[in-house]
Every structure is written in C-alpha cells, then in structure tokens.
Amino acid sequence: MVNNYHIPVLLNEVIEYIINPSIENHIIVDCTVGGGGHSLEIAKRILPSGKLICVDRDENAIYYSQKRFKECLIKAEFLKGNFSNLKELLLKIKINHVTGILLDLGLSSYQLENEDGFSFMRDTELDMRVDKTQKLKARDLINKFGKKELEFIFKEYGEIKNYKKLTNLIIKSRKSKNVNTTFDFIEILKKGFGNNIKENFLAKVFQALRIYVNSELDNLKKVLRDSLTLLINGGRIVVISYHSLEDRIVKNFFKENSMKKVFCDGMQYKLLKILTKKPIVPSLNEIRTNRKSRSAKLRAAELIICK
Ligand SMILES: C[S@@+](CC[C@H](N)C(=O)[O-])C[C@H]1O[C@@H](n2cnc3c(N)ncnc32)[C@H](O)[C@@H]1O
Known part of the structure; x- marks a missing residue:
C-alpha cells in the first residue's frame, strides 16, 4: 500500500x-x-x-x-x-x-487534507472534530460562544495579539449570517483584517479553534x-x-x-x-x-x- x-x-x-x-x-x-x-x-x-x-x-x-x-x-x-x-x-x-x-x-x-474544517485552504464544513462522535464542532464556537469564551480561546490557544478585535468581528458578523464553512469564516476575517491576511495569522486562528474543539x-x-x-x-x-x-x-x-x-x-x-x-x-x-x-x-x- x-x-x-x-x-x-x-x-x-x-x-x-x-x-x-x-x-x-x-x-x-x-x-x-x-x-x-x-x-x-x-x-x-x-x-x-x-x-x-x-x-x-x-x-x-x-x-x-x-x-x-x-x-x-x-x-x-x-x-x-x-x-x-x-x-x-x-x-x-x-x-x-x-x-x-x-x-x-x-x-x-x-486529516489535514481530507477531513472537514482543519485546513483554511479548502472550503469544507467548519467541523474540526478528530472524533466524529463528539457533538461540538468549530462552527458552534463561532456561532454560539460568548465574548469572554472566544477571547480566551484566541488569546490562550492561538496566542493572537488582536484577539479582542477578532472576537468583536465574529460577534458582529454572525448577527447577519451563521458561519457554516471554512470559507464563510475566512470571509469574516477578511472584513476585519483585509483581503491579504497572512497565512501565519490564519494558522493561529485555526489552531486555537482546533485545540479547544478537541481539548x-x-x-x-x-x-x-x-x-x-x-x-x-x-x-x-x-x-x-x-x-x-x-x-x-x-x-x-x-x-x-x-x-x-x-x-x-x-x-x-x-x-x-x-x-x-x-x-x-x-x-x-x-x-x-x-x-x-x-x-x-x-x-x-x-x-x-x-x-
Ligand atoms: C501526527 S498523527 C500521528 C501519525 C503517526 N505517528 C504515523 O506515523 O502515521 C496524530 C494522530 O493522533 C490522533 N490523535 C489526536 N489526538 C488524540 C487523542 N486525544 N487520542 C487519541 N488519538 C489522538 C489523530 O487522530 C492522528 O491520527
């Protein structure tokens, strides 16, 4: 094989x-x-x-x-x-x-190349569960979690300096549209951080969500x-x-x-x-x-x- x-x-x-x-x-x-x-x-x-x-x-x-x-x-x-x-x-x-x-x-x-949500290069469901029997998906965090929880996740698990700006952006954007896919999420990020977001920044954001979703x-x-x-x-x-x-x-x-x-x-x-x-x-x-x-x-x- x-x-x-x-x-x-x-x-x-x-x-x-x-x-x-x-x-x-x-x-x-x-x-x-x-x-x-x-x-x-x-x-x-x-x-x-x-x-x-x-x-x-x-x-x-x-x-x-x-x-x-x-x-x-x-x-x-x-x-x-x-x-x-x-x-x-x-x-x-x-x-x-x-x-x-x-x-x-x-x-x-x-997993990176075929399973949903892990890669910001592919448009898939924003899932990120390693164990598919688990309920919580990454999109649930983005659509439902409160300000304090999101700030904590981006600060602690992504070590992102702009964690407050990022959280405010998500909370504001999700009022008009739910986030279902990786590209829905990246669209939101582009609104706040410009069309040419650095890969390193995206990697940190995705890392933070993944660490939380999978404990x-x-x-x-x-x-x-x-x-x-x-x-x-x-x-x-x-x-x-x-x-x-x-x-x-x-x-x-x-x-x-x-x-x-x-x-x-x-x-x-x-x-x-x-x-x-x-x-x-x-x-x-x-x-x-x-x-x-x-x-x-x-x-x-x-x-x-x-x-
Ligand atoms: C980097 S890969 C391992 C690759 C492997 N050493 C090889 O040679 O192919 C990490 C693996 O750990 C699994 N994994 C991650 N967290 C886990 C956990 N908490 N319990 C069990 N497996 C886990 C993932 O599903 C993934 O298959």
Whole structure:
C-alpha cells in the first residue's frame, strides 16, 4: 500500500528512544497511531516476544492502519479511543503496565487534507472534530460562544495579539449570517483584517479553534500524568509536539518530575530521567523531504522507580 496517509516524523529517533534496550519483553503503546508509520517500525523491532497496542481517536486512522498491518502480516492490538483515557482503554485488554508510551501529537496529513474544517485552504464544513462522535464542532464556537469564551480561546490557544478585535468581528458578523464553512469564516476575517491576511495569522486562528474543539492540551496533561503509573521501571515516554503550547507542557512535566525523588533500598533516585536535554528536531534533509516535519520537537524520558 502506498503511504499517502502520513509520513512519520523523526522515525529513527522515535525508535531509538522508545525502546529501552535493557528491557526484554516490550509492551509499547502508540497513542496516536495515525497511518501506522511509527508503529510498524516499532512492531518490527519488538515482536514476536513483545506486544504493540495502537490507539487513535479517529476511526479512519484505526481502519487504515489496521489494514496496513494486515497487509504486512504484522500483529498488533487496535483500540479506538482518546489517549486521555489511556488507563481505562488498556484495562479493557487487561493491561495495567507498559514499557513505552508514544505520543505523536497533532494531525496526520490525511486529516489535514481530507477531513472537514482543519485546513483554511479548502472550503469544507467548519467541523474540526478528530472524533466524529463528539457533538461540538468549530462552527458552534463561532456561532454560539460568548465574548469572554472566544477571547480566551484566541488569546490562550492561538496566542493572537488582536484577539479582542477578532472576537468583536465574529460577534458582529454572525448577527447577519451563521458561519457554516471554512470559507464563510475566512470571509469574516477578511472584513476585519483585509483581503491579504497572512497565512501565519490564519494558522493561529485555526489552531486555537482546533485545540479547544478537541481539548488537546487537557488530553495531553492527563496522559502525561497517567504515564507515571502506567510505565514500568525503565519504561520510556516519547512525545513529538508541533507547537510551543504543547512543547511547554511536556517540557515542564518532564522537568517537575525529574526533580521528584523516589526511595528504593535506602537509595534515592529521580522519578523521571530526561533523555533529551534539548528537544530533538528534524534534520534539514528531513524538513526538505517532509515540510510538515519542520515544527516537530521530540522529548523523551525514562521512569526510574528503582535501579
Ligand atoms: C501526527 S498523527 C500521528 C501519525 C503517526 N505517528 C504515523 O506515523 O502515521 C496524530 C494522530 O493522533 C490522533 N490523535 C489526536 N489526538 C488524540 C487523542 N486525544 N487520542 C487519541 N488519538 C489522538 C489523530 O487522530 C492522528 O491520527
């Protein structure tokens, strides 16, 4: 199968960090399987003695990657669900400890190019739900949310300086016409910010809506917390983030937990050992062949309960 779905970012680096060579029987959970690019390579290295669990919130991703695995005759367990419920998802298959947790945040190329609302380049419904069973769509925010809520979303999740002007514009425009599509929304933005709105500005506005609709930052904080009880001694967590809000959460979480101490056999250890002093970023060559990788930052840490 030709992989147009998504090109995995920092593939070799993910493999290097997620597999602790001193552990024998791996149980690795890829919380964001997408097109299965990272998962397939992990599976090749840890099967048959190990186990791979693939999670995604998006039904299409589960369907596609499951099919891809079947064609490659590689076995894995697939679970559709939100990684913020990782403990509960794993309990369903009677797993309460793992040796590795991978989070490759954001969207796949398939989602950006085919699913509704994510791209400001295509005229589609202003939807932006990763999980299509969820009720709230991005257009509901634009049509129904109050001033304070919209200001908060654009300020906190888009880091937009003109968040007040943007909110006032939306509130004024929606009185005469409901917003249903991405282009309806962009029409409104053009009224206030001119016909030549910068792509960077549009990207920030769309990012803010997407983060809110999918509770992206809360989901990330929850799975990071859960990783501390799910990982075994020496187990590793690897996170690839694509914007500064996510990266800051991961960086601070690793830092805080690397300062906590655990006691074992009269010795004191750090709870998390940070494996990447600085975030790992794609090489120029990777960025040249896959432009979507350009904002990626990888951070990895290892849980130390006892040496
Ligand atoms: C960048 S893609 C992953 C690509 C994948 N690593 C690959 O190699 O093809 C991110 C994936 O995470 C999924 N996702 C985003 N938020 C999620 C969440 N809270 N729970 C589970 N999956 C999520 C998206 O649906 C998407 O498929």
